[in-house]
Amino acid sequence: MDTTELIRAYQTMRTIRLFEETVVTLVNANEIPGVTHEYIGQEAVATGMCAALGPDDVLTSTHRGHGHIIGRGADPGRMFAELMARVDGLNHGRGGSMHAADVSLGIYGANGIVGAGAPFAAGAAWASGAPGAAGEPTTDRRVRRVSVAFFGDGAINQGVLLETFNLAAAWELPMVFCCENNGYAVTTPAAASAKVTPSERATGFGLAVREVDGMDVEAVYEAAQWAVDHARSGRGPVFLDCRCYRFVGHNTGEHMLGLQYRTHDEIELWRGRDPITAVADRLRGHGLADADLARLDDEVQQHIDAAVTFARASASPEPATAMDYMYATPTLTTATRWGHR
Amino acid sequence: MDTTELIRAYQTMRTIRLFEETVVTLVNANEIPGVTHEYIGQEAVATGMCAALGPDDVLTSTHRGHGHIIGRGADPGRMFAELMARVDGLNHGRGGSMHAADVSLGIYGANGIVGAGAPFAAGAAWASGAPGAAGEPTTDRRVRRVSVAFFGDGAINQGVLLETFNLAAAWELPMVFCCENNGYAVTTPAAASAKVTPSERATGFGLAVREVDGMDVEAVYEAAQWAVDHARSGRGPVFLDCRCYRFVGHNTGEHMLGLQYRTHDEIELWRGRDPITAVADRLRGHGLADADLARLDDEVQQHIDAAVTFARASASPEPATAMDYMYATPTLTTATRWGHR
Amino acid sequence: MTVMRYQKALATAVRDEMAADPSVCYLGEDVVHSLRGVSSGLAAAHPGRVKDTPISEAAFTGFATGAAMAGMRPIVEYQIPTLLYVAFDQIVNQAQKIRLMTGGQTRVPVTYLFPGSGARLGLAGQHSDHPYTLLAHMGVKTLVPATPQDAYSLVRSAIRDDDPVAVFLPANCLPRKGDVDVAVTVPIGPAAIRREGTDVTVVAIGHLVHEALAVADDLADQVDVEVIDARAAHPFDWHTLTRSVTRTGRLVVLDDTNRTCGWAAEVAATAAEELFHHLRAPVRRVARADVPMPFAPVLERAVVPDREAITAAILETAKA
Amino acid sequence: MTVMRYQKALATAVRDEMAADPSVCYLGEDVVHSLRGVSSGLAAAHPGRVKDTPISEAAFTGFATGAAMAGMRPIVEYQIPTLLYVAFDQIVNQAQKIRLMTGGQTRVPVTYLFPGSGARLGLAGQHSDHPYTLLAHMGVKTLVPATPQDAYSLVRSAIRDDDPVAVFLPANCLPRKGDVDVAVTVPIGPAAIRREGTDVTVVAIGHLVHEALAVADDLADQVDVEVIDARAAHPFDWHTLTRSVTRTGRLVVLDDTNRTCGWAAEVAATAAEELFHHLRAPVRRVARADVPMPFAPVLERAVVPDREAITAAILETAKA
Ligand SMILES: Cc1ncc(C[n+]2csc(CCOP(=O)(O)OP(=O)(O)O)c2C)c(N)n1
Ligand SMILES: Cc1ncc(C[n+]2csc(CCOP(=O)(O)OP(=O)(O)O)c2C)c(N)n1
Numbered sequence A, B: 001m002d003t004t005e006l007i008r009a010y011q012t013m014r015t016i017r018l019f020e021e022t023v024v025t026l027v028n029a030n031e032i033p034g035v036t037h038e039y040i041g042q043e044a045v046a047t048g049m050c051a052a053l054g055p056d057d058v059l060t061s062t063h064r065g066h067g068h069i070i071g072r073g074a075d076p077g078r079m080f081a082e083l084m085a086r087v088d089g090l091n092h093g094r095g096g097s098m099h100a101a102d103v104s105l106g107i108y109g110a111n112g113i114v115g116a117g118a119p120f121a122a123g124a125a126w127a128s129g130a131p132g133a134a135g136e137p138t139t140d141r142r143v144r145r146v147s148v149a150f151f152g153d154g155a156i157n158q159g160v161l162l163e164t165f166n167l168a169a170a171w172e173l174p175m176v177f178c179c180e181n182n183g184y185a186v187t188t189p190a191a192a193s194a195k196v197t198p199s200e201r202a203t204g205f206g207l208a209v210r211e212v213d214g215m216d217v218e219a220v221y222e223a224a225q226w227a228v229d230h231a232r233s234g235r236g237p238v239f240l241d242c243r244c245y246r247f248v249g250h251n252t253g254e255h256m257l258g259l260q261y262r263t264h265d266e267i268e269l270w271r272g273r274d275p276i277t278a279v280a281d282r283l284r285g286h287g288l289a290d291a292d293l294a295r296l297d298d299e300v301q302q303h304i305d306a307a308v309t310f311a312r313a314s315a316s317p318e319p320a321t322a323m324d325y326m327y328a329t330p331t332l333t334t335a336t337r338w339g340h341r
Numbered sequence C, D: 001m002t003v004m005r006y007q008k009a010l011a012t013a014v015r016d017e018m019a020a021d022p023s024v025c026y027l028g029e030d031v032v033h034s035l036r037g038v039s040s041g042l043a044a045a046h047p048g049r050v051k052d053t054p055i056s057e058a059a060f061t062g063f064a065t066g067a068a069m070a071g072m073r074p075i076v077e078y079q080i081p082t083l084l085y086v087a088f089d090q091i092v093n094q095a096q097k098i099r100l101m102t103g104g105q106t107r108v109p110v111t112y113l114f115p116g117s118g119a120r121l122g123l124a125g126q127h128s129d130h131p132y133t134l135l136a137h138m139g140v141k142t143l144v145p146a147t148p149q150d151a152y153s154l155v156r157s158a159i160r161d162d163d164p165v166a167v168f169l170p171a172n173c174l175p176r177k178g179d180v181d182v183a184v185t186v187p188i189g190p191a192a193i194r195r196e197g198t199d200v201t202v203v204a205i206g207h208l209v210h211e212a213l214a215v216a217d218d219l220a221d222q223v224d225v226e227v228i229d230a231r232a233a234h235p236f237d238w239h240t241l242t243r244s245v246t247r248t249g250r251l252v253v254l255d256d257t258n259r260t261c262g263w264a265a266e267v268a269a270t271a272a273e274e275l276f277h278h279l280r281a282p283v284r285r286v287a288r289a290d291v292p293m294p295f296a297p298v299l300e301r302a303v304v305p306d307r308e309a310i311t312a313a314i315l316e317t318a319k320a
């Protein structure tokens, strides 16, 4: 990455981190209802991956989706508003953390069911080259749209995702499987749930595979560029096995349960590899002064503060609108059922 | 295989073949209701695999299950009776072709849903060594029960089977995945549905894999012995990729549809490798005369004829018994619902 | 207007929509060779828009969702009705919910086709279900056309609808013949009164509409039966039901799903709530017994709604 | 007799059955660390009989089926109620049907636990369902204990039952406290009359039993409400219902699943069929609106049955 790109990556990663730290505060203050899963520690993956995407590309996200959504460029204000269940939220307060989406940016949504979003990415990838779909293949055989499916190491044991690996490989879909291999599915170590690594499994489906240091945004970006180009140029789907770590609990509430499935040492070891600190160090290598970094941090802080202010100012939905958005083509009789409650 | 074993294999294969030919006749004569999927051409797989099993071993079968069930030693009379929906059927006329089972022989059933039986095999395999389960591990760490899951090449794209591959590998279950790779899922060639071979896929889950000539009963038997021993001795699950072919349509009714997905030449090529003819030839090599073979054939014919006679003599279930066997522990209220029809 | 078999009308609807709209595509197992007779000739006419899928119902259902969000209008064919269960999460928890969950940011115009749904003597436990109730309960628009005209027109409406729509095409309807006018539009929603009558309202769906009509004719000199074809398990046309029951005061509901919490329960329950003061006799349901389909045809006949049970219910209701 | 939280009673039932019967085992995601609080300490007490599963609901559900056929009595825990949809085929099309399909050759004694089912303010579209109706419709024995005593005793009955039994443990019940006598057996089947009354029969299930009781107390000087806790969505105790409605002539049914074809529909429909001549007022259902759960708590409150709606339904019924 050149300096400009690296600065942008730093800004994105800082934004995700601060967004997430703010989310934790807001959850604990009961300003955000429900359950959220923080992306803290994994910022390099979403940032590097999204940096390689073009404007028409599509992504599907997970329960741990904030990083992908912010990384892809969604407005933090509307994202906070969504998490805070406000009408100006991305989903008008209908989705919350686990279903946040910004379809205008190709974000087909977080998902509460592990693995379940991946086939959407496959379908969208296909539509980009299918006759009649919005995106015809361009003349040089490069497709307009590449899809990225994000998922964790735990997801690779879920049937629908495995089926999607196969579908993508068999149909040579222009898509990238981005496995955020943080080593755990909630409390369960990846190795307890599978005899092979994610890469080995993906190879067995005929996907092109690369292992990536998911704590290094430049490594992710480089791999992502290769992967997206591979897919876009019609050479078929790619699987990126991004080794990373979450610095915090599975979700905001985990600390209350007192679970002991990772050692203090292990957590500290990975925290020592903080992907944001790493980029800051590199930026210093690119000639940025501490003051420059402080200014960047400050900008992010202001951005997030403004976002929270925006969200707080947004209204709650009206109870009478609870059935809104249910059907795109309402029929007389579906509509009247509401009265029957 | 020594001569005795080979003769037994010949008898089994002939029995399956004649059973299936008789089924076709009975379906066409409307003596068997519903849909049946014939095993004709694949006899070597079930025969070789079942020959390697011990008395406590378990198998799960498929929609194309007659071969597995006869191969495992179920009574053809009770099997015909089941297909003819009679009270003396293995399932008392409740299951039919797609659900035929003989649990006393460890046959946990044919299955109408592709891939769906495999996890039962995994669970039964686990129970064989689990504390409290019927079968404790023997002292030499060899487990009492090995499970075999049969399935086709089309099934390896089905989520539940892929998840079961993983479960078996991760938990080192004593089980054998027996893939009957006949090259097609109904009309769809295996290569159109997957970029890799079944073996490659299975390797990617960490299963021990062997490719087998599924038209050669001795090759299957040898591989099956290895596989069962591998599983029984605690070395983990095995995947056998048995290359074979079905000589007839996907099911008895296919010929009425006039589908053209396999060439005449391809079918003839494989028919030229008829696994039963091959065994007959080898038996001649073992010194059997044509008359000996004719006598064996004759015995099989008599056996099947008697089986059909038995089945035809069996009564239809009484309509009033339609809810029988629904619950193992009926409750007052579940029972009374019948009256509400 | 031509006479057409139901199965042909269904196939023609798909063919006409594929021709009319390049964003319509067709996915399923063995659809290129048209194993189920819905997609004959489609692959040749529209190469690239007809895809044989691997045996991966969950994934190809989700695939259709994503393609729909990206601008296509996929039709997904399931080879067996119970494959709904394998794809269940992808239909009821994903495709169906995405629009509301995203606050209306997207539409999911997918049509799920279940040709040959319901029982067909001898298909046993896993091939005889008729699971339209499950989808109705989950709020999915769920159609069960009874006639060739409806097979044609409702399937076209389903494909043009901007929401997920499931269409069950009962095995017992596929061979039926009837007039089909391709110019006729049948919207999703309104029921059809197939026979007017004054004594008893019979609400039926799918092939049971024809059973109801046959019984009504048989009983014509004793009871004047009104037969309503619901057409959709969801949404249900309460207006037409209300008008009819207000006149007859008597209601029998026919349903080819398990009796407990089945579709007929909804109709009967709503009648008990909203039409109570019009009812002159207890509501009656004729539904499947709560049991997996036993294989033996003699047992199958004992657990599905048949003319005998329908006749008994109508007579009992008329006389109560 | 001790005072226990519902969640603790549930965990104790599992612990006691594991101790009593070596063929009972426990499977699910993160059960070794007991993420859902049901399996605390089990893995240490019974090494080998408690297994953390990969995120493979379909496979581990089928795994339990096979283990059950081989002599075990597995308990399967699902981390989210809607994971039922992912495992749907393996429960409703496999485990539930195998016994009948094999003509009684085998039993499938598996218990499916759904701790924390239903809505819990803010869990949104895919974590708020309460899908007991789906299983009841498919004939699966389906329990929804309301009290700590029932959480203890019904879970034990479920584990000892020789058929698949699903148990939904409503999120809104988990923190409740109550007396638990571990010597008490509660069989699967009979409902419980939680409050006797003469004016209106209210049938409820799960946490709605407590809502019903609270409303009944509130209304005590206007209406004398009888509250029946169904305990099981299937089988339903028609006998107890009949006895009650025969006296009160008025029925309100509370249901935490989608209204359309929901469990309340079954109760209301059967009442309209069998108790018609005893009914003095229209039956009323209070159920969820037919909509995926919207995230915003204010919207969630608008679509689930609440005391206001229950009160209105009871008063309306009492006065009709
Ligand atoms: C199909 C399914 N099973 C279980 C869950 C409950 N659950 C939510 S997140 C999670 C762990 C996911 O692990 P992984 O895929 O590695 O993602 P990570 O949380 O590590 O980012 C589980 C089990 C779910 N949401 N969906
Ligand atoms: C999950 C599922 N999907 C689709 C079907 C319909 N179907 C029955 S058999 C079959 C093909 C199976 O192919 P394969 O596994 O190769 O077995 P074969 O028939 O070749 O023995 C299909 C698609 C089904 N029964 N179950």
Ligand SMILES: [Mg+2]
Pocket: A152, A153, A154, A180, A181, A182, A183, A184, A185, A186
């Ligand atoms: Mg993980």
Ligand SMILES: [Mg+2]
Pocket: B152, B153, B154, B180, B181, B182, B183, B184, B185, B186
């Ligand atoms: Mg095959």
